[in-house]
Amino acid sequence: MPRISKEESEARRTEIIDACEALYATESYHDITMTQVASKVSFGRANVYNYFQSKEEILLALLQREHELWMQDLLVLDRDEDLVSNKQIAQALGASLAKRSQMLKLLAMNLYDMEHNSRIENLVEFKQVYARLLQALRGLLASKKPEWNSAQIDQCIYCFLSFLHGVYPYVFHSEKQLAAMKEAGIQPPDITIESLVCACVEKLLQVD
8 A cells, every 4th residue: 555645644634633623513522432533534444543542632633733723823913013002912812712712622621631641742742832832922922011021921821821721611501501500590691702811811911
């Protein structure tokens, strides 16, 4: 059997991640199987294992891709000279994260399982992207808040990232959760990822 090209190999890897992303949008994390993923790609199941050994590795690759996409947006914001006020910066970050609901869902729901059940080389690759994301966040804050020192920048970043790890469940609810909230007399708040992120970031940027 002839070896496939690097481009074909990367296309297959992307197809696997896309298939798992589609499943993750509609299925419970625990219900997703490698068999399901393999049924949605255009090549044999055995070939899926040439790229990933578990669903956790595929979802970790999806999270890595989401981080890379968000990082691209952060670099654009860094170069935007019109972003001056705290409110403008907060709104821009909120808009950037409104596009990353899959990233926020993975962070809130399944990060530990993905990292625990992935091979070390996959985890290292993800952490390298995460390190570049941190660098992009530091660059953005250093550019927009030149009066801040490195300790203030790091405090803002880690408060913000801690917030991001928990924001998803406050915005998105399953039908079962909504039914339980109704029975308990709880009215789900009318909020969005963008509005919550904007409010949080604006508060963090006001700290001297």
